[in-house]
Amino acid sequence: MTLLNTANRRHFYRHPLQLVLAVCGIALGVAMLVSVDLAVESSRRAFQLSMTALTGKTTHHILAGSGTLDEKLYPQLRRDLGDLTMAPVVEGYVEAGGETLRLAGFDPFAESPIRQGIAQSALAALVDLLTEPGTVLISRITAERLGVGPGAQLTVDVAGSPQTIRVVGYIDPEEKPDPALEGLLLADIATAQEILGKIGRLDRIDLVLSDDPGELQKLQGLLPENVTLVDAAGRNTATTRMTRAFETNLKAMSLMALLVGLFLIYNTMSFAVLQRRPLLANLRILGVTRAQVMGEILRESGLLGLAGSLLGLMFGLAAARALLDQIARTINDMYFVVTVTQFSVSPTALLRSLAIGISASVLAALPAALDAASTRPVRTQHRSSLEQSVRRWLPKLALSGLICGLLGVFLLNWRNAGLIPAIAGIFLVAGAYALFIPTAMLGLTHFCPRTASPIVRLAIRGTSAALSRTGLATAALSVSVAVAIGVGTMVESFRVTIADWLEQLLQADLYVARPAAPGIASDPLPSTLIEKAIRLPDIAGFSLARRTFAESSLGRVELMAYQPAFPERSAFHFKSGDDQNIWKRFMTEPVVIVSEPFAARHGLRAGDSLTLSTSRGMKSLVIAGVLFDYRSDQGLVILRRDLYTELWNDAGVTSLGLYLASGVTAEEAKSSIRKLAGTAGAVLIRSNREIRDASMAFFERTFAVTHVLRLLAIGVALIGILSALLAIQLERTREFAVLRSLGMTPRQLTSLVLTQTGFLGFCAGIFALPLGLVLAIALVKVINFRSFGWSMELAVSGADLWQAPLLAITAALIAGLYPAWRASRLTPALALREE
Template sequence: MRPMWTLLRTFSWQELRHHPWRSAAAVVAVMLGVALAFAVQLINSSALDEFAQAVRSVNGQPDLEVRAMQGALDEALYTPLATHPQVRQASPVLELTAMTRSASGGTATPLRVLGADALVLPGMAPALMPRPWDGSQRFALFEPATVFLNAAAFQALGLPTQAAQPAPTLVLQAGSQSHVVRVAGSVAAGGSALAVMDLGAAQDLFGRGGALSRIDLRLQPGTDRSAFAQALRSQPWWPAHAMAVQPGDVAERISLLSRAYRVNLTVLALVALFTGAFLVFSVLALSVAQRAPQFALLAVLGATPGQRLALVLLESGLLGLAGSVAGIALGTLLAQAALHLLGGDLGGGYFAGVQPALRWSTATALLYGSLGLVAALAGGWWPARNAQALPPAQTLKGLGQAASAPNRATAGLALLAAAALLALAPPIAGVPIAAYVSVGLLLVGGMALLPWAVALLLRLLHPLAASRALPLLALERARRMRGSAAIAIGGVVASLSLAVALTVMVASFRGSVMQWLDAVLPAPLYLRSSLQAAGGDAALLPATLAQDVARLSGVQRVEPLRASPVQLDPARPALTLLARPLGSDPAQRLPLVDAALPVPPGRMGIYISEAVVDLYGLQPGMDWPALSRSFRAPGQDGQAQDALFFIAGVWRDYARQSGAVALDLADYERLTGDARPSDLALWPQPGADSATLRQAIEALLPPGTADGAPRLELVSADAIRARSLRIFDRSFAVTYWLQAVAIGIGLFGVAASFGAQVLARRKEFGLLAHLGLTRRQILAVVAGEGAAWTGVGAAAGLLLGLAVSVVLVHVVNPQSFHWTMDMRVPLGRLLALCAAVVLAGTVTAWVAGRAAAGRDAVLAVKEDW
């Protein structure tokens, strides 16, 4: 037994030594697939871990957080919570956002401002405890207009981290008001730029007396958090718009929000690994076909069918192992470079501003290394089966069918039928797993039908080539060797079909976004605060600004718009409440999916985005009591305001994946009493100058800071469209790179397979030269074969890609991101892509033919004498 295994190992080593480029092609394919998938996973996990650490650092470790569904909490809620017998400690927090710059000037920076009670911080959130500088007043942490910064804020503002004389000052701008504060020390909390100050001082400074953002609770030992939160809702003093949430829900909501983007990126990265598995199949199938006489000789010498099977699987395993090890190393380098250059964002916008460090995971590395090994073994399974089933006697006599592939029409059709059924299945835990499997079955089924389709095509072409020698020669060889040709172009079909599908999906998405932007941006100009980066109340405009702007010369019409978050479910990201004038025909203001329903008397009509339909299980014609409760903050008379919302329609919204609700602005102002808009839509008079108009509007604001920085942004709808499309293209930049890698792997496989096949035909070319064919004619035959086969592969890849794109556009995208879009086929771009593939295949075959059709080809005929 040992001598036989020694012989088998020598046999495999000789194959790797004599065909290094062919083996290298498979190793590189597996390496790239593993590297991309592993890098995406490392980047995503590092960003999530960094974000979760920042949340824990700022929020501490309370047992529960009490928040309002929207707006602020009344400070009066603190007393019954703090004195509750099951509450050990309660910490009130006021959280605001502001834009800041040092008093000496510099770039404006978004700053998160936390007002907290320093007496309870050590036990609740020690990382937020102010640390006064040496020489500061003993009670500096309680002084008005005094803040303590974290390391990110010091770095962003370029301030010294040690005590300085005089103490550095900052200008905080929130809304139309500016405030000068003194820096008196630091805090240990990580994350983005942060300032901590005394709660009462923050309320006084920003005019938020009696308001809280949240109340953190530490419960008595043994208290069940879920039961306590449920009991709070039954207390008579509990506001209807308040909710008690677990502290980890914030990070979990971000993880849930970004999950679809992360999963799709990972799947796209695994596409390269799938293409690599098929390239391993192509390389080993060609290798087994060319070594059929040697396998037959090994069988005669005593190698069992099982040993021949194990030999080919061993070769594929070695290729997969080498590719996986190299892929883990390359993926680590790619992840490190991406985190350094791009942060953890990857274009999706979920972790903007987070600069995570690489968190390398041995378990993750082993997982993706195993995936590369499994992919290689899967690619080598059918070639190994062919080597196992090879008939020794017939093969030694030259009667074997080493190069042909069995007709798998039945299996291919069955796979396509299964793919169609899986495309109809619902998502699992919010992830379109069945749809991804459907895409995989479509690809495998389409490639399984490839030999059958090639045979059918050859039968149709035979009458056309019967009267011409060279085409007939190429056609007859293709007919007899259709299996090896189908194997060679399989990589093209796999990679091109995925590239076509992604191109159609991105084009459909981009076209739908452009159409949506036209619908939601009806005005020529839009006015907003320059503090949009800070968000929250800091970015709101004065309540009377819309009326004041409407009276200016050069303004024809003004519409105020308001966007505010509302948290209905602690397990889901916050919804966005959009209040805008809807008029009598909401279809003119919103891109409705279907016609709006009439609103019953005594109800308020609202219009939900497609994401709300999927996430909350709502449909037009239903009431939404949970949203009504979010508006039931106690009024001045102590009575709760009633809001009976009726869902009158569904609209498309590509800006908010977590869902949005649109309602009439008059209804929103009546329910909340808050008339401050987020944006103003402006229709200027013909010929009005935008810069002059912005200056006139700026003069309507209260006096600001002396640095002269503009407090308003006036942008055109065209500029907003251009910026939105840039964000869109940035979000899909990684997709384009993954698509290019998949195409590159496919073309690399075609070059390796065609090159090996052509170089193996030296005897055939020598015989043709002896029969009178010139070198030019031989090269024409070879190039024609390359063009024909890559043309067939391009056609098959195009058709299969269009089928896959239907699943991506109509199944994967709605199930992942909860919005629909219209399918658009960029025919010119797809044809150019197919033409590039055909050209690459033709050039590859011609170059390989030149090397094989030289003088050595004539001499190679003597090998049979």
């Protein structure tokens, strides 16, 4: 085995570029995999750390269905329940230095049994917190990032209103930075109420309850209407479950890049086997067994996979830090606010990516290892034997592709299946299509016109002569470009759908609302502000809405109580049924309508019932219809405002839609309403155009990560085709030398190589179009719906279709520049020598 190992090592020493390309290919694939994995794990861990720090030993929360609790409830429960452990909480979000920070207000005297660490920090600065207005404690990590410390002032933005607060100390105990407290500002509860505009209100009351059912029953009997007791652990688990589909899609995109990168390992190992066929034949004659040859090839691939995976881990660690910001921003926009931004490295994720990289490399090299072990020594001198073997395998590849394709289509059309089978279906369809590409390429080469120049005919026919290389390279590039088409079409479809939905939804000219963070109910607008605003001469009509949360038979749900400006016409577009009939029923009967994501998530449809926890107990309401809604993938339940007021005893309004009189501009009306708002606290006044622009900006942020992963996948394929072209160029060295000897100039040889690479790119671009459209349909109609519950119309951009072949040709030509340059500098006399 020493002789075998030495001989093989020398081969790689003499061909370092092939080795470098293979390692870089697997490194990029592993880097994408580990960067997404680490960024997702960091975001999830950030939320869990933050929740653990703020929840402490809390077992239950007391929450109000109307958003906030009257602070008088806390002392009342204290008197009635005696020694029961509880603490009031006020929390909200502020902006400082371009970061989102969580401002939490606690009662320092009630915190010790629940959050001991926070209680100790608060008691250390108790005098300052209680006697000086606008004073806060800050986490050490956040203070260092913002450049502030004890005694410094910090300007924070609260829903567009700047306020100055003073830092009086650190939250972290014993001068040791705690990542769980990152992004946290701690204040006395009265200070937090003033800063956040929640005077006299609490967000929740935290409790530590025993397993005594009598204690729980007594507590529930003391709670007023529209106030509920919620299990803390279940609430946090449900929140973290929100992002599961989003994370799965990101990991699938990164895995696609890794699979494309495996082509480089296959190409490198099969080319290495081809170049060493004479050597392997001699070793076989000298007594080396097939098992030893196969083991050596697999060992080499494992070492390549190890080197590439280790390099990929380093790249991935660097990329994950940048990717974390994008993922955290998307989670903040769509699900819940993550204030912990510290990057955390998971050893499990690193080991998992390392194992996947090595295993995938060995698997990719398996065909080459089998070929090296099974080829007869007397036939190893013939390159044609490999190509003949490949052509014999084409029908088998096509049959395998047909089977994989049918299985993929079945998984994509499998009703009630989850997201993972659908993603597996996508991979099977793409893989099946790739297996047909070598056969299709062979067919295209026969259409080369006889009138074409000799260089063109030679270049095109040369692709079929090296089908083992060109077919796989074209398939890899084609799949990558098809993924780019599919993802691009999905994004464009989403963009068009969102734009149309916003146009239909935002019917009022101006909207006045309280600012709200994801997952947190906002406070109602002052009733005096609403009354004065709708009486302005500039206003021709108005709509009212109340956004809040309620408990139901399906868990915590988001509610919207809606009073339209024009009751006679439908304000929504429904998934099925006549819009006007459903709307008429909604306006006259005690029913609800639910959003499409809510219905998809819980398996509901029109005619089913939904049980809600109201001030009058559990109330079952019939679902009148399912409407299209793209606010969130968690879903929404809508009912008439008068019905909500009757069931929850809550007449609050969190959003006011205003229709302007003829000739009145939005800026004029906004100026009048700002004067009315005065001291009403944080109020947002935005036109429908501003909301539409902000929504589209949010949309673009959401898909920023997808665009990055798509470009990286194309980059991996670009390296792959470069590797294949180098392999072809090295294999054809003697052929190029003969052509030079027969009179072909260096420029003509360069033209030959670039024509061949351009043809490969053209084939990849043409083959990518059908697959790209199939992937787009699958992403829009299946993956997107199973992930988020959104139905979208397919919007195919003509630019994507003509840009795909151009992208593939450009990528192939760029990859062919170096092989063409090497071919032009060929010395015929040296190349014609036998080794």
